[in-house]
Amino acid sequence: MCGILAISSPQNCQFDLNPAIQAIHHRGPDDDGVFHSSEGDAHLGQVRLSIIDLSAAGHQPMKDASGRYVMTYNGEVYNFLELKTYLESTYGSIAWKSSSDTEVILEGFAREGYSFLSKLNGIFALAIYDQEAKELHVLRDPIGIKPLYFSAQGEAVFFSSEVKGLLAFKHVKRTVRKQSLVEQLAFMYVPEPYTMYEEFMKVQPGIYHRYAEGKLVDSKPLFTHLQSPMNQSSEEVLTEQLHATLEKAVRRQLIADVPISLFLSGGLDSSSIAFEAVKAKANIQSAYTISFSKEDNSLDGQSSDLHYASLMAKKLGLSLHIIQAESEFLSLLPTLLDFMEDGISDPAAINTFLICQSARKDGVKVMLSGQGADEYLAGYRRYQAEKMILDMSTLTKKTLTTLGSLLPSTISGKFSTTYRRFKKIAKAAGQASQERIASYFMWGGGEQIKSLFVDHEVNKPGQDLVNFLNQHAHLDTFSSMLLADQQFDLLALNLSYTDKMSMAVGLEVRVPFLDFEMVQLMNSVPRELMLKNGQQKYILKKAMEPYLPKEVIYREKAGFALPIRSWFSKRSEIMDHYFDPHRLETQGVFRPQQVQHLLNEQFSGKEDHSYLLFSMLCQQIWLDKQGI
Known part of the structure; x- marks a missing residue:
């Protein structure tokens, strides 16, 4: 590398x-x-x-x-x-x-x-x-x-x-x-x-x-052959074929003359890679994961990785290195933004950097990651949400949209995450198909984001994604969503930050799910075997049932992220500095009053703008480095 x-x-x-x-x-x-x-x-x-x-x-x-x-x-x-x-x-x-x-x-x-x-x-x-x-x-x-x-x-x-x-x-x-x-x-x-x-x-x-x-x-x-569907097989045969191809891909990617380790969140994807690597008798003794407090976790609504990562590490005989996430990690941004090129502002980039940095200090030069399965096998919640909306009658969609508009934006307590997801589906139900799908990928309303800028000649965000979806309108909805996932979130975000954060410390990350044989096979999986019986990545779950604990396979989907909602629930010194109205006025890029409006809604709990504000913070630090 x-x-x-x-x-x-x-x-x-x-x-x-x-x-x-x-x-x-x-x-x-x-x-x-x-x-x-x-x-x-x-x-x-x-x-x-x-x-x-x-x-x-x-x-x-x-x-x-x-x-x-x-x-x-x-x-x-x-x-x-x-x-x-x-x-x-x-x-x-x-x-x-x-x-x-x-x-x-x-x-x-x-x-x-x-x-x-x-x-x-x-x-x-x-x-x-x-x-x-x-x-x-x-x-x-x-x-x-x-x-x-x-x-x-x-x-x-x-x-x-x-x-x-x-x-x-x-x-x-x-x-x-x-x-x-x-x-x-x-x-x-x-x-x-x-x-x-x-x-x-x-x-x-x-x-x-x-x-x-x-x-x-x-x-x-x-490489046009990667898009050519292979011969369709029965569910049973395809399940066995998927496992055999993954096994082969992992073995192929273990070749190295240096130490190898693993990302291990305890989710289906990273656990599958870990299992196959250990089964191949690779010289792997360790794995790395990240953890954050119950208080932070409750507000962000992610299932805790640590329990499942520990379970898999014990099962496989691996030493698990645990990195504890702290809000002080935000202070790393000025350093990390030298590497987070392309406007990357996903908190998962910080996770990746911290894990890679720790592994590199331990002498590791190569790590295996579970990236890629979600974007090829419909692993995200948006696939469930879209199926739910497609199955609704027109009357149900209208009723849901009306109800969503009448309810408050956020609520506190243990049901806040479920409520937030309900509000998002309610809003999506009232949108046209392409606009709705595009909204699944975005962290703020297009008009809202455009209104933040002094220059009103900028276009509303997401038009390239809408155009992409229109170009593939002849496909079924799930197929166009999968292509969008691969072209946008996988290519421009997940693979990009993984390369940058790992190479920042001189470490190589390999992705067996994106082995070319795996890609061609995943491109051939019928859509009904990706989302079946309410299960995302159904075919992969069935393929790994003989090898992984069911509580790992069927745990709730968790993102590889930091507790940004918790960290942005209150003011901090770094936010006060970069969102200072006078500073923004002098900079001349954003409208200070609009930014302050977002901050007031965020800290009062009226609206959840945490990920939008995190991106704005990253952007402000980057602009500062440009002398703007």
């Missing part, structure tokens, strides 16, 4: 890559290197986190045996040993210089070109320069697990694993994108392909790009 840089430019250009190398060095503290083409039209850089083949033979940028191709690469290809065997059986003996996956990708590309890249199964972003054809080939994995940013300016195009790498080139123009500020408050992230800057974008996953002297020459979609 690493960080990469690449530039395609006209000939005879000179670029100093060292500032950018230093800017992303946390991603690869073990080694670094640069390459400049003889014609001055290509410039590659890499910082290395050594996971497979820790020797100097794995140094990058790496050249193939012929010397024609040079590659900088970030990621892990889990089927590289299979591909190595394939190359030797097809092309004869190859004089390998290392035992790295990097060399296998490079030698395969040298023999088969971009078509070889479609054989990869892993997490990656790469750039390969052809010294003969004077072309740069760029690809990001089809799920978007590994990030890659680019900016086309002047006659050159710049690529980097992080925005910081692009910012390190001082002559590269950067302008804060106002619409991104709006979207961040609605989603807790900026939807792809956009970033916080007008001039920077994210490379589209799974699309191969070819550049020559700073110009895009060709683009082709790869």
Whole structure:
């Protein structure tokens, strides 16, 4: 796992890559290197986190045996040993210089070109320069697990694993994108392909790009087979197939020459990964979880992870490292926001950082995560909510909407969480289909968020999501929701913050549920086997019933979050500073009176704006760092 840089430019250009190398060095503290083409039209850089083949033979940028191709690469290809065997059986003996996956990708590309890249199964972003054809080939994995940013300016195009790498080139123009500020408050992230800057974008996953002297020459979609449904099977056969494929994916992702550990929330997904890893007799002794007080937990309405994580750790013989969440964690934001690029303001990012930081201090370099199952197998509550609304008569929807509008916004006590969810469903029941689905992904009303900004020319947030849903209106509701989950929350949020928070401390996170074989299989699961008998992820629960305790499988769904509602129920020093009316007035981005209105409603208990305010706090700290 690493960080990469690449530039395609006209000939005879000179670029100093060292500032950018230093800017992303946390991603690869073990080694670094640069390459400049003889014609001055290509410039590659890499910082290395050594996971497979820790020797100097794995140094990058790496050249193939012929010397024609040079590659900088970030990621892990889990089927590289299979591909190595394939190359030797097809092309004869190859004089390998290392035992790295990097060399296998490079030698395969040298023999088969971009078509070889479609054989990869892993997490990656790469750039390969052809010294003969004077072309740069760029690809990001089809799920978007590994990030890659680019900016086309002047006659050159710049690529980097992080925005910081692009910012390190001082002559590269950067302008804060106002619409991104709006979207961040609605989603807790900026939807792809956009970033916080007008001039920077994210490379589209799974699309191969070819550049020559700073110009895009060709683009082709790869990995289209992942969307091709496999032959339908009976529920029983599919259940066995899902377990067997997950078992294989976990085994494949255990390959490493360094210590491996686990995220373990005690939920179905992380427990499934933990079980399969231990069953595979991997050298794993520990797992990590996060816990918070009963008082904080009661207000946020999440089921406690600690009991279930402890249960699974004991069952599997693992040492469980527990991190206790405290409201003082908010003081970490100024430091973490240097890494939470793209307007990420999901509290789960803090969790991920704290777990990764603790694991890295313990000598761990690789962790397995349960991410991905929710977005491919309908694991979120919104799927239940949508099914409930679709089953309602028109009269019931109208009655529910009217009732919801008459009731107070919040109540206190042990039923506050259930009440909050009821209010959300009541409001959604009165909305048109696409608008309703979009509302499930957002943390505030569109008009409400727009009204916070001084500039009324900004658009209401969520229009890209509505457009996406309209483009897929020919699909059934659940299918369009699944695609939206994968394109928005998984790609732009969950995978993004996981990469940034783990790589901030030089640690790699792997996601077996997003193994390419798993993805193709999950894309083939009938919708009625995702949500059945009132159970979300029904097919996965059935697949793991023989192996996990039922109380783990059928526990209430809990988010990987911090108790933000509890922490934002009262004023704090950091909020008073960043939401100070005079400061906001001077800044000129937000309307101070609207912000104060939100704060008054929040602290009086009239409305729950906790997640919106948390995003605003993150945004204010980020703007402060921009000198705005």
